[in-house]
Amino acid sequence: MGETEGKKDEADYKRLHNFPLVRHSDMPEEMRVETVELCVTACEKFSNNNESAAKMIKETMDKKFGSSWHVVIGEAFGFEITHEAKNLLYLYFGGTLAICVWKCS
Amino acid sequence: MFSASSKTPHKQPRKQSISIGRGTRKKDEDSGTEVGEGTDEWAQSKATVRPPDQLELTDAELKEEFTRILTANNPHAPQNIVRYNFKEGTYKLIGFVNQLAVHYTQVGNLIPKDSDEGRRQHYRDELVADSQESAKVVISETENLEEDEDPKELETEPGSQTVVPAAGAAEKVTEEELMTPKQPKERKLTNQFNFSERASQTFNNPLRDRECQMEPPPRTNFSATANQWEIYDAYVEELEKQEKTKEKEKAKTPVAKKTGKMAMRKLTSLESQTDDITKVSQAAKIVERMVNQNTYDDVAQDFKYYEDAADEYRDQEGTLLPLWKFQNDKAKRLSVTALCWNPKYRDLFAVGYGSYDFMKQSRGMLLLYSMKNPSFPEYMFSSNSGIMCLDIHVDHPYLVAVGHYDGNVAIYNLKKPHSQPSFLSSAKSGKHTDPVWQVKWQKDDMDQNLNFFSVSSDGRIVSWTLVKSELVHIDVIKLKVEGSTTEVPEGLQLHTVGCGTAFDFHKEIDYLFLVGTEEGKIYKCSKSYSSQFLDTYDAHNMAVDAVSWNPYHTKVFMSCSSDWTVKIWDHTIKTPMFIYDLNSAVGDVAWAPYSSTVFTAVTTDGKAHVFDLAINKYEAICNQPVVAKKKNKITHVQFNPIHPIIIVGDDRGHIICLKLSPNLRKMPKEKKGQEVQKGPAVEIAKLDKLLNLVREVKTKT
Numbered sequence: 001m002g003e004t005e006g007k008k009d010e011a012d013y014k015r016l017h018n019f020p021l022v023r024h025s026d027m028p029e030e031m032r033v034e035t036v037e038l039c040v041t042a043c044e045k046f047s048n049n050n051e052s053a054a055k056m057i058k059e060t061m062d063k064k065f066g067s068s069w070h071v072v073i074g075e076a077f078g079f080e081i082t083h084e085a086k087n088l089l090y091l092y093f094g095g096t097l098a099i100c101v102w103k104c105s
Numbered sequence: 106m107f108s109a110s111s112k113t114p115h116k117q118p119r120k121q122s123i124s125i126g127r128g129t130r131k132k133d134e135d136s137g138t139e140v141g142e143g144t145d146e147w148a149q150s151k152a153t154v155r156p157p158d159q160l161e162l163t164d165a166e167l168k169e170e171f172t173r174i175l176t177a178n179n180p181h182a183p184q185n186i187v188r189y190n191f192k193e194g195t196y197k198l199i200g201f202v203n204q205l206a207v208h209y210t211q212v213g214n215l216i217p218k219d220s221d222e223g224r225r226q227h228y229r230d231e232l233v234a235d236s237q238e239s240a241k242v243v244i245s246e247t248e249n250l251e252e253d254e255d256p257k258e259l260e261t262e263p264g265s266q267t268v269v270p271a272a273g274a275a276e277k278v279t280e281e282e283l284m285t286p287k288q289p290k291e292r293k294l295t296n297q298f299n300f301s302e303r304a305s306q307t308f309n310n311p312l313r314d315r316e317c318q319m320e321p322p323p324r325t326n327f328s329a330t331a332n333q334w335e336i337y338d339a340y341v342e343e344l345e346k347q348e349k350t351k352e353k354e355k356a357k358t359p360v361a362k363k364t365g366k367m368a369m370r371k372l373t374s375l376e377s378q379t380d381d382i383t384k385v386s387q388a389a390k391i392v393e394r395m396v397n398q399n400t401y402d403d404v405a406q407d408f409k410y411y412e413d414a415a416d417e418y419r420d421q422e423g424t425l426l427p428l429w430k431f432q433n434d435k436a437k438r439l440s441v442t443a444l445c446w447n448p449k450y451r452d453l454f455a456v457g458y459g460s461y462d463f464m465k466q467s468r469g470m471l472l473l474y475s476m477k478n479p480s481f482p483e484y485m486f487s488s489n490s491g492i493m494c495l496d497i498h499v500d501h502p503y504l505v506a507v508g509h510y511d512g513n514v515a516i517y518n519l520k521k522p523h524s525q526p527s528f529l530s531s532a533k534s535g536k537h538t539d540p541v542w543q544v545k546w547q548k549d550d551m552d553q554n555l556n557f558f559s560v561s562s563d564g565r566i567v568s569w570t571l572v573k574s575e576l577v578h579i580d581v582i583k584l585k586v587e588g589s590t591t592e593v594p595e596g597l598q599l600h601t602v603g604c605g606t607a608f609d610f611h612k613e614i615d616y617l618f619l620v621g622t623e624e625g626k627i628y629k630c631s632k633s634y635s636s637q638f639l640d641t642y643d644a645h646n647m648a649v650d651a652v653s654w655n656p657y658h659t660k661v662f663m664s665c666s667s668d669w670t671v672k673i674w675d676h677t678i679k680t681p682m683f684i685y686d687l688n689s690a691v692g693d694v695a696w697a698p699y700s701s702t703v704f705t706a707v708t709t710d711g712k713a714h715v716f717d718l719a720i721n722k723y724e725a726i727c728n729q730p731v732v733a734k735k736k737n738k739i740t741h742v743q744f745n746p747i748h749p750i751i752i753v754g755d756d757r758g759h760i761i762c763l764k765l766s767p768n769l770r771k772m773p774k775e776k777k778g779q780e781v782q783k784g785p786a787v788e789i790a791k792l793d794k795l796l797n798l799v800r801e802v803k804t805k806t
Contacts, residue, residue, distance in 0.1 A: 021343050024329065075336075080328035088327055092339055098331030104324065 023098075024090040031065065035089050039099050043073070050074060050097075057101060068105035073097060179204040397478050404428050408476075408750065413766040421720050423727045423768035425713060428750065429479040431456075431760040435487075436470050441754025443495040444743040449502035451747050452476040453483065456760055459491025459510055461740070466491060466510055471517060476762065486517055486524055496557065498546045506557045508541025514559050514569055514576070528576050530569070535578035537561035542606045548615070558610075560620060564602030566630075582635050584622060609652045613659055619676075621649025627664055629676060642679060644672060651693050657701035658792045665691040671706050673718075675796060682796055683722065687714060693741045695751075699770060701792045707731070707753055709738040715769050718795050727769055731761055 020040050025032050038060055046053035050073040061069035065087070072079065075096050081088075083102035090100045182204050190197040216223050398405055408428050416423060436458045443457030458470040469492035473484040490511040498504040503519040507526070513536045515526035530536045539562030546557045547568070556570040564584040570577045584603035604623040611617040616632040617639075625645035628638040645666035655661035661682070665671045667690040672681035689708035697703035702718035715727035732739055737755040744751050749765045 021339055023339060024327070074331060076332050078328070078330035080326060082324045082326050085323040085325055087322075088325075090327070090329060092331075092336045095340060096333060096336060098336060100329070100331070102327070 018094055021092045022089070023092055024088070026086050026088050028086060032089060034064070035061070035101060036091060039089075039091065039101065040093060043093055043097060043099070047094075057099075061101065061103070066103065066105075069101065069103050072100045177204065179206040181206065393481075394477050397480055401429060401479060404479075408748075408762075408764060411764065413768075416766050416768040419768065421726055421768070423715060423766040425715070425727060425729050425731065425751070425763040425765060425769075427731070428762040428764055429476065431474045431479055431482075431762070432758060433472060433482060433485075435485070436472060436758040438467070439470060439491070439758050440738075440756030441740050441758060441760060442469075442491065442493050444741045444752055444754050444760070445495055445497050445505075446743060446745055446752075447473075447497055447502050448499045448746070450475070451745065454743070454745075454752060455495055455497055455505055456754060457492035457495040457507060458758060459493050461756070469493075469509065471495065471505065471507060473519070474760070484519055486526070488515070488526070493540050494543045496544050496546050498555065498557075500549075501555070504546075504555065506544045506546055506559075508537075508544040508559050508561075510540045512537035512539055512541060512561060512563070514541055514544060514557075516555075516571065516576070528571060528574070530576045530578065534576055535567065535580075537563050537565060537567065539563040539604070543608050545608070545610055547610070558608070558618075560605035560608045562604035562606070562623065564604060566605060566608065566620065568632075580635070581632060582620075582630055584620065584628070604648075606648050607651045607664075609654050609662070611654055611659070612656060619652045619654070619662060621652045621664060621666075623648040625649060625666065625668070627652060627674075640676070640679075642674065644674075644681075645670060650691060653694060653696055655701055655792065656696050656698055661701075661792060661796070663694050663696065663704060665694040665706055667691070669708075683718070685714075685716070685725075687712075692739055695742050695744050697744050697770070698746050699749075702795070703769065705742055705744070705751060707739040707742040711737055711739055711755075713739065713742065713751070713753060713763070715765070717769065718792070722795065727766075731763065732759075 020036050022032070022036060027035065039057055042053040042056045042060075046056065054071040054073045057073075058069050058071045061071070070081070075098065077098070079100060081100070081102055081104070083104050087103035088101070090098070092098050182202050184202065186199045186202050187196045188199050189195070216226075218224075218227070407426060411426065413424055413426065436456075439458035440460060441456055442459040442461065443455075445455045447453040447455065453473055453475050455471065455473045458472070460466055469488045469490055471484075471486040471488070471492055472482040474482045488507070488509065490509040490513065492507050493510055494508040496506045498506070505517045505519065507515045507517060509515065514530045516528040518527040521527065537559065541559045541561045544557055544559045546555070550556050550570060552572075554570050554572050556568055558566060558568050558581065560566050565580050566582040566584070568579045568581045570579070584605050603626070605620050606623055607621040609619050611619075618630055618632070620628045620630055621644070622628070625643070625647055627642040627644040627649060629640035629642070630638050644664050645668045647666050647668040649664055649666050652662060652664045655663070660675050660677060661673060662676060663671065663673050669686055669689060669691065671685040671687060671691055671694055673683040674681045685706070687706060687708050689710040689712070692707050692709055694704060694706045697705070700717070700719075702720075703716065705713060705715045707713050711730050711732040713727070713729055713731045714725040715729075716725050720726055731753050732755050737757050737759070739753050739755050741754045742751055749770050750762055751765065752760055752762050754760050
């Protein structure tokens with residue numbers, strides 16, 4: 001019984017934690033909102049393929065905000081990056097994914 | 106052989122000259138003149154054989170010579186061409202006629218050597234011969250083009266003016282180019298239009314390189330780790346935060362729902378109001394009323410339905426049935442100084458508490474009771490000084506104007522839960538220096554500001570206006586005692602100021618009002634005249650306690666005084682119409698709202714007297730002790746506008762509500778078809794009749 005409850009909790013929290021949670025961002029408000037929406041769309045669309053999701057995000061960001069964006073999507077990674085000021089977004093999504101988007105030409 | 110002139114005289118040579126030709130001539134091509142000649146010649150020289158159809162001519166005729174001239178004239182050309190001459194406006198014979206006759210034409214392709222075309226061809230032939238070794242494709246092509254063009258040109262030369270210039274220009278350019286290197290000595294060809302080309306080259310600015318390097322956008326480093334536990338932790342934290350904010354929002358919404366009456370009721374506990382009580386307040390109020398109704402059930406039934414059956418037997422007499430009794434602990438020591446029914450809520454009335462005793466002055470109170478809840482007032486206000494009078498605004502039934510013993514006036518707003526008045530006058534704003542005996546609301550002035558009048562013992566009648574949340578006072582009238590001017594050494598006239606104790610405004614004539622004074626006089630005043638009275642009535646021997654206009658009859662008013670009398674006046678006549686002596690100081694009089702002839706008076710011995718002039722002109726039809734203890738003095742009385750009840754206030758702080766028995770409220774019998782509107786008129790007529798009787802009596806006496 002305990003195990004099933006544990007599983008239920010897990011499933012619960014995954015449901016509960018589905019919303020995009022911005023961990024760190026220094027983008028202007030409007031840009032951030034757009035980017036977050038884009039990431040959500042991409043991850044939902046390519047829920048089983050991080051590479052395609054990242055590709056979609058990167059290409060759209062390039063078109064919208066200028067060239068040389070970089071996107072990393074994953075569940076467990078560490079990173080140290082140099083980014084242009086006011087062009088970084090680091091968010092969690094879907095309870096397990098972490099997405100890091102930054103611009104550096 | 107063409108033209109031959111006559112060699113011989115006229116007659117002869119003809120035959121010789123034509124002789125050669127004659128042989129070939131046949132008869133059918135003869136012209137008329139030649140017919141005769143042939144016969145002549147043949148007849149003379151030889152043995153002529155005459156054709157059978159030859160003309161027979163005489164010798165003279167045969168010798169006649171005919172001259173023939175051969176000219177170059179075209180025999181077919183007309184000789185008499187006439188053309189219309191526009192200059193002269195007539196037909197004119199043209200002298201010279203073109204005699205050219207074209208026998209044969211052929212278009213040839215010979216061109217003169219010296220013409221342009223000829224020269225061109227000449228050059229071309231030379232070029233072909235020269236340039237076979239160094240033939241450029243371009244040139245040959247152009248030549249081919251030119252050669253192709255040539256036959257065309259030749260053929261269409263008479264009409265080929267348009268083709269030639271195009272070809273010519275092209276040819277000319279190439280020829281010029283070719284010409285300069287090959288035949289420098291030859292003259293330059295110009296095309297048909299003598300076209301000259303000019304070219305020039307402007308000076309090109311030298312090119313220069315410029316470079317600029319912008320500062321690159323600033324860059325910063327960022328590092329983080331993305332792990333499952335980090336993600337989980339972050340989410341949990343976020344959710345907690347969200348929940349907290351939601352809770353805070355929920356906590357803000359249940360603000361204390363203050364139903365004004367309940368809040369006023371629990372003045373002390375207002376500060377420590379918790380959510381629970383306010384939610385229950387409305388329900389509690391209803392329950393309270395229900396409980397009261399149960400307690401006073403019989404009273405309520407009486408109020409509604411009881412009609413004293415005994416009245417049928419008691420002719421011209423009525424009774425007052427006591428109903429509820431309102432009293433409050435806090436107002437126990439105070440006497441009722443003012444009563445007023447609320448114009449909107451017919452069960453609500455306001456009671457002012459104070460003290461008439463000069464020596465014992467304490468605080469005052471304003472309570473509003475509802476008949477539905479006799480045990481506790483709906484609203485409660487306290488003030489520092491005793492309240493002497495009050496009035497509720499007709500249009501704004503939540504505004505109560507109050508006059509104090511210390512001369513201040515205040516306005517209470519029932520909508521607001523404060524226990525303090527909304528507006529209070531002060532020494533600065535012109536308060537009275539003596540107790541305010543009466544206040545009355547007036548209609549809004551021109552600026553829609555609220556205003557009311559007050560009368561006081563300091564002799565001033567003041568109009569107070571509520572301008573932008575401040576009370577502004579205007580002295581309307583200063584009451585002067587007539588004939589009491591004393592001269593001060595400086596020569597000024599000093600008037601003794603009278604003390605006003607009561608006033609009443611006319612129901613219809615806005616500016617007209619009456620003031621009763623302590624000296625016993627009643628002045629009829631107008632708002633527009635501040636120094637003069639319209640009229641004076643020597644009403645009483647003691648202070649006038651109340652004056653009141655009749656609600657129906659515009660001329661009649663009533664006054665009562667501490668000299669035990671109640672007097673009814675017609676304001677046009679200086680002497681009263683009716684005088685009633687009640688054996689005790691009369692505290693208050695009031696007209697009944699339903700009849701012009703009914704009024705009530707209360708005395709300090711605890712009795713209430715009800716009069717109906719239509720029934721009995723000289724005596725009260727009801728004379729009833731209202732207050733149980735004789736120590737209680739009744740101070741005020743008021744009729745309820747719609748219910749057949751009166752409230753009576755005494756000096757112990759009690760208010761008793763009494764119901765009028767049917768005899769007291771007799772209405773004139775109306776026929777079924779009559780409209781209600783005639784009610785007031787009927788009342789007026791009724792009173793008029795009575796007055797006329799009185800007047801007749803007076804004139805007689």
